[in-house]
Structure formats: C-alpha cells, structure tokens
Amino acid sequence: MTQTLDIERELCGHAAVGEAAVTVDGDRVVAFVVPAGGGLSLRELRAELGTEPDEFVVLTALPLAEDGQPDWAELSRSRKDLTRRRMPYTAPRTDTERYLAALWEDLIGVEDIGADDDFFTLGGHSLLAVRIRMRLQRDHGVTVAPEALFENSVLSEQAAVVDRTREA
Amino acid sequence: MSQRTKWLLRDPSPEAEARLFCLPYSGVGASVFRRWPSHIGPLEVCPLQLPGRENRIGQPAYGDFPAFAADAADALADHLDRPYAVFGHCMGSILAHALVTELRSRDVRQPERLFVSSSRVPHWPPDRRYRMPAPGAVGVYHPSMTEEQLADEVSRVSRTVGGTDLHPDLLPLALRVLRSDLEMCFGYAPALAPTGCPISTIGWSDDADVPPAEMGVWQECGPVTHHVLPGDKLTFLEAPAELQEVVEKDFRG
Incomplete structure (x- = not known):
C-alpha cells in the first residue's frame, strides 16, 4: 500500500503527468496516468521514477467517484478495455518492428506493443500516423505514402511496408 | 484468433451488457470517438469504421446509403446478440437511421434506441437538409463548396479539435473522402422511413448549422425524446458528462 502511494506521489510530482492513481491488481502494480498536456513518453517516465509500476x-481524464476519490471500478474497466484492444502478444522480431513498436509506444502511450497490434485499435489516429511518417523520414530516410501507413495499421505489416520502401 | 472485422475498431466485449454502435460525421473515421469512454453506463462504445478512411483507406468509400446499411448490417450481425443502440452525429445520424431501418427489415434483434445528434431528418430533400455554412460556423460542409473552401474548413476543424493545422500530407486524403461523403449525402432523398424504435435527438445550444428546434422533426420517424445540450457542432467529440447522462438515461428508458 505504501508502495502504491509512493509511486502515486512521485508520478503526481512529475512535470509530464497531470494526474495519477496507482493500485494493486492481483500481483501487478498498475498506474493510471493522465498526461499533463504535451506528449508523455512512458519510457522516459520509467527511467526517471524511483519505483516503477x-x-x-x-487516460485522457481520471474518472472520479462521488466522494471525489478515483473511481476504481471505472479505472479497472479502462484497463480491461485496453487489454481487449491488444492482440495476443508476439514480440517484435525485426529492427524495423522494434523501432515502430517504440515509436507507437511514444505516440499512443501503450507499452509492450506486439507485432500483431493495430495502430488505430490501440487509439492511434491520422495525425499521429503522419508523425510516424515524419519520424521514418528523419530516422531512416524512408518516405512512405500516408495511405500505406494507414492501411497497413498492423505493426508487422507496417514494418514490412517500411522495409519494402527502403529496398525499392 | 479469428479475423477481426474492419467495421469495428475493436472487438466488442463478450462481457458487455449492451452496445452502442457509433457513426462518425462526414470525412472522418472511427477515431473521432477516441475521446469517448469505453463505456457509457451499461453500453460499450463501439465506433464503426467505414471504408475509405484510416485503416480502411484502401477500400472505396460508399456512394449511397442503402449499400452502406446492407453491408454494415451484415458486418454487425454477430454482435447483435444483446441489447444495443445506434448513435450518429451529423452525417452519422443519417447513416445511423439508414442502418436502423435496414435492421428493421431483417429478422435480427432490433435496436433499443436511435440517438441522433446535430442532424436534420433524412426524408427532407437534400437542399433543405443541408445549408451553406452560416458565418462563424465550424465543421459545416456543403457540396457546392470549392476544394479550397473545403480545405480551409477541414483545417479549421483540425485546429479546433486537435489544436494544430491539418498536416499537408493528410489534406488530399481528407478531402477525397469528404467530397465523396458530401456527394453521397446530397444524392440521398429517401422517403420517410420509421425507425421502429424510440429516438433521442440531441441538439446543441450553439450549433450554427442545425438549430436544435429543427431536430424536433425526427418525431415523424418515431417517438422522440428531445434534448438540447450546451455546446456547438463539435462538442460531442469530448463526450461531455451531459451527453453521457442523456445516452445512459434514455437507453435505460
């Protein structure tokens, strides 16, 4: 319990975090966070935390119960919803898949993205897909048509498009 | 794992008590509902993805509502195994109505309710249903607008909603599907079709396009509960608490 409070306190004090609520579910410490406004890189956040969940x-907002405390039932539902949006986990297998998984993670705030996950299903949208395109240009010198990124919204397919474009 | 239907952004939950199938406005995809919660009361929020946008961008967009309704009804067949309602905003209301009337002609579980937001009735002739945007209106499109006017308006919506200009890479894609949707809307002149289920109309107090009072006409399609909520044409994107209350309360009846 003190552990969750410590993590919560540390998260709430972090400049990139607007609100946070931490709980234990089974043997997992789960942190619900609302970004302060700008982007929130979970990887960077983890690197700066003393104790990690x-x-x-x-989340875009922290649901509150009538007593003003976090609505844990609603939070649990949000977590279940996120789990349901994921495909059974297949670790990214190639450099391109790993690069894209890390990029998606920063863009949509979901960790452990697998090779079979879908960008739009996990909460991505067109404007974020364009950022994938710009990062690919910057980091890899590969220019992928926006349509190709949209349509190949599964990580492994998107990586294959990037690799094919690079070779072409 | 079975092949996911691309009609739904995510697989509906087998545990959901009820489902709310949500239809977006013209020119956009299912991700416009990304700020909505996963559930509203007993209803699991299930945004529909139409061809021609986002992860279905490679498929041609529909040119007419009946074709959309028939295919959407097929795609949803497996997910109509529990109580459900259909929500649409603007063009999404016309899509939602077309879907509901298609379902009515089929031997399937019928919707509990149709929710329509910021839309005139489908059976008004198109030139009465759609008006040129009033000065100051954001997010209103008309087929008579030039590409430049549409581009300006799409960018304005993008600034309003996302805080930034639409990226130049996206503009041609956005305009392509928007133009197609507008032509589809303007070519649609169906006869009055009752829904067979109650309707909740949601007007927005500052909607410069559809005055809330004009939504009263939906009562010609079925029994209506009328609501006027504070906000403008795009307020629904944030799923404000008032909207969620209306959806939950009216669904529970």
Whole structure:
C-alpha cells in the first residue's frame, strides 16, 4: 500500500503527468496516468521514477467517484478495455518492428506493443500516423505514402511496408 | 484468433451488457470517438469504421446509403446478440437511421434506441437538409463548396479539435473522402422511413448549422425524446458528462 502511494506521489510530482492513481491488481502494480498536456513518453517516465509500476494505463481524464476519490471500478474497466484492444502478444522480431513498436509506444502511450497490434485499435489516429511518417523520414530516410501507413495499421505489416520502401 | 472485422475498431466485449454502435460525421473515421469512454453506463462504445478512411483507406468509400446499411448490417450481425443502440452525429445520424431501418427489415434483434445528434431528418430533400455554412460556423460542409473552401474548413476543424493545422500530407486524403461523403449525402432523398424504435435527438445550444428546434422533426420517424445540450457542432467529440447522462438515461428508458 505504501508502495502504491509512493509511486502515486512521485508520478503526481512529475512535470509530464497531470494526474495519477496507482493500485494493486492481483500481483501487478498498475498506474493510471493522465498526461499533463504535451506528449508523455512512458519510457522516459520509467527511467526517471524511483519505483516503477508493473503497468501503465494512459487516460485522457481520471474518472472520479462521488466522494471525489478515483473511481476504481471505472479505472479497472479502462484497463480491461485496453487489454481487449491488444492482440495476443508476439514480440517484435525485426529492427524495423522494434523501432515502430517504440515509436507507437511514444505516440499512443501503450507499452509492450506486439507485432500483431493495430495502430488505430490501440487509439492511434491520422495525425499521429503522419508523425510516424515524419519520424521514418528523419530516422531512416524512408518516405512512405500516408495511405500505406494507414492501411497497413498492423505493426508487422507496417514494418514490412517500411522495409519494402527502403529496398525499392 | 479469428479475423477481426474492419467495421469495428475493436472487438466488442463478450462481457458487455449492451452496445452502442457509433457513426462518425462526414470525412472522418472511427477515431473521432477516441475521446469517448469505453463505456457509457451499461453500453460499450463501439465506433464503426467505414471504408475509405484510416485503416480502411484502401477500400472505396460508399456512394449511397442503402449499400452502406446492407453491408454494415451484415458486418454487425454477430454482435447483435444483446441489447444495443445506434448513435450518429451529423452525417452519422443519417447513416445511423439508414442502418436502423435496414435492421428493421431483417429478422435480427432490433435496436433499443436511435440517438441522433446535430442532424436534420433524412426524408427532407437534400437542399433543405443541408445549408451553406452560416458565418462563424465550424465543421459545416456543403457540396457546392470549392476544394479550397473545403480545405480551409477541414483545417479549421483540425485546429479546433486537435489544436494544430491539418498536416499537408493528410489534406488530399481528407478531402477525397469528404467530397465523396458530401456527394453521397446530397444524392440521398429517401422517403420517410420509421425507425421502429424510440429516438433521442440531441441538439446543441450553439450549433450554427442545425438549430436544435429543427431536430424536433425526427418525431415523424418515431417517438422522440428531445434534448438540447450546451455546446456547438463539435462538442460531442469530448463526450461531455451531459451527453453521457442523456445516452445512459434514455437507453435505460
């Protein structure tokens, strides 16, 4: 319990975090966080925390119960919803898949993105897809048509498009 | 794992008590509902993805409502196994109505309710249903607008909603599907079709496009509960608490 409070206190004090609520579910410490406004890189956040939760769930707002405390039932539902949006986990296998997984993670605030996950299903949208395109240009010198990124919204397919474009 | 239907952004939960199938306005995809919660009361929020946008961008967009309704009804068949309602905003209301009337002609579980937001009735002739945007209106499109006017308006919506200009890479894609949607809307002149289920109309107090009072006409399609909520044409994107209350309360009846 003190552990969750410590993590919560540290998260709430972090400049990139607007609100946070931390709980234990089974043997997992789960942190629900609302970004302060700008982007929130969970990877960078983890690197700066003294004690890390097992799992992050990024939300646009923290649901509150009538007593003003976090609505844990609603939070648990949000976590379940996120789990349901994921495909059974297949670790990214190639450099391109790993690069894209890390990029998606920063853009949509979901950790452990697998090769079979879908960008739009996990909460991505067109403007974020354009950022994928710009980062690919910057980091890899590869220019992928926006349509190709949209349509190939599963990580492994998107990586294949990037690799094919690079070779072409 | 079975092949996911691309009609739904995510697989509906087998545990959901009820489902709310949500239809977006013209020119955009299912991700416009990304700020909505995963549930509203007993209803699991299930945004529909139409062809021609986002992860279905490679598929041609529909040119007419009946074709949309028939295919959407097929795609949803497996998910109509529990109580459900259909929500649409603007063009999404017309899509939602077309879907509901298609479902009515089929031997499937019928919707509990149709929610329509910021839309005139489908059976008004198109030139009465759609008006040129009033000065100051954001997010209102009309087929008579030039590409430049549409581009300006799409960018304005993008600034309003996302805080930034639409990226130049996206503009041609956005305009392509928007133009197609506008033509589809303007070519649609159906006869009055009752929904067979109650309707909740949601007007927005500062909607410069559809005055809330004009939504009263939906009562010609079925029994209506009328609501006027504070906000403008795009307020629904944030799923404000008032909207969620209306949806939950009216669904529970």
